[in-house]
Amino acid sequence: MENLPYLSAKKIHEFIRLALLEDVGTGDHSTLGSISKDQFGQAHLIIKESGIIAGLALAEMIFYQFDRDLQVEILLKDGDEVNPGDIGLIVKGSAASILTTERLVLNCMQRMSGIATKTHQLSQLISHTKARLMDTRKTTPNFRMIEKWAVVLGGGLNHRFALYDMVMLKDNHVDFAGGITKAILNTKNYLQKEGLDLKIEVETRNLDEVREVLLVGGIDYIMLDNMDYETMRKAVKMVGGKYPLEASGGITEETLKDVAECGVDYISVGALTHHVRSMDISLKAF
Structure with missing residues (x-):
């Protein structure tokens, strides 16, 4: 995590808590209705265009905060240059947990990576x-x-x-x-x-x-x-x-x-x- 005065584990955890509350609310009923609680799943984060990747550390925190039993393998570093087809991370564990956190992870990483890419280009x-x-x-x-x-x-x-x-x-x-x-x-x-x-x-x-x-x-x-x-x-x-x-x-x-x-x-x-x-x-x- 960057050494930034406004950035702390406590503040990030609170951000994640509120973001999950906004998105999940009383429950992810699509997932709860279609996937059994003990269903194992694994997914990888696929980069589809060139740029600067950002938000991998945040994604890992989102996964673990929602379900501490998930296993996350980070394959790149925040700030790395990436190209289509690169894999940023692999997450394994409860399929339901992966499905419920998917959109929050993507929303954050897509936005952060867009900002990081533009900043790099202009710099x-x-x-x-x-x-x-x-x-x-x-x-x-x-x-x-x-x-x-x-x-x-x-x-x-x-x-x-x-x-x-x-x-x-x-x-x-x-x-x-x-x-x-x-x-x-x-x-x-x-x-x-x-x-x-x-x-x-x-x-x-x-x-x-x-x-x-x-x-x-x-x-x-x-x-x-x-x-x-x-x-x-x-x-x-x-x-x-x-x-x-x-x-x-x-x-x-x-x-x-x-x-x-x-x-x-x-x-x-x-x-x-x-x-x-x-x-x-x-x-x-x-």
């Missing part, structure tokens, strides 16, 4: 630069932990996990506060009063706002939001390495390389988690 486009690809909070409700895990397995970085673990002063915060200076000073006073040690990132929309952030200081990151390439390059030169710079806002696969070559440190792409196609994976009896 390769900017591998010649210092920029690193990051995700955002544009995730599926109650599935964020799993989606952000998949981004890391694909070679990307996680941005803040949620509202509580980092301060990000976006355009609406700045406008409601009455400007960048007030937003930063109010935030620093609040953090000091509450005894909170949180990183502060400030979104900027133009060079004047970048200049104002530099004058106020006391922050940790500057976001360059929806800036054209020329403005981004000027911002990079203006900041001069004093703060890490994140580019954000409408960045696509077609523009990613050009943005990275402007000299920013990070590029956040919401599409990694909110606009991605799941990988084709099946669990088949044999």
Whole structure:
């Protein structure tokens, strides 16, 4: 399991419990009605397209949490490159248990593998630069932990996990506060009063706002939001390495390389988690 602050065995077990409750409810009556409780079964996870596999560790936890007597053999590693026909794992034991957990395993792995594959593909486009690809909070409700895990397995970085673990002063915060200076000073006073040690990132929309952030200081990151390439390059030169710079806002696969070559440190792409196609994976009896 990745060493990620939001990821723990306890949280994953709770996710699995709720997901099984949602899917199984009072019982998998299709299976209960057609398969005897002592029927032995075995199935393998078949990869049907090329990409990056993700979610094998989670699949193993799902199987064991539902039925500790199942036997799971993991044949690949999360983050591996895969091709059609590859086998990710083999599960043996109660046929009923395999049938009941099949859809949850596939839902998670197909989604995670799609995210990991997209992250890997985009990261390769900017591998010649210092920029690193990051995700955002544009995730599926109650599935964020799993989606952000998949981004890391694909070679990307996680941005803040949620509202509580980092301060990000976006355009609406700045406008409601009455400007960048007030937003930063109010935030620093609040953090000091509450005894909170949180990183502060400030979104900027133009060079004047970048200049104002530099004058106020006391922050940790500057976001360059929806800036054209020329403005981004000027911002990079203006900041001069004093703060890490994140580019954000409408960045696509077609523009990613050009943005990275402007000299920013990070590029956040919401599409990694909110606009991605799941990988084709099946669990088949044999």
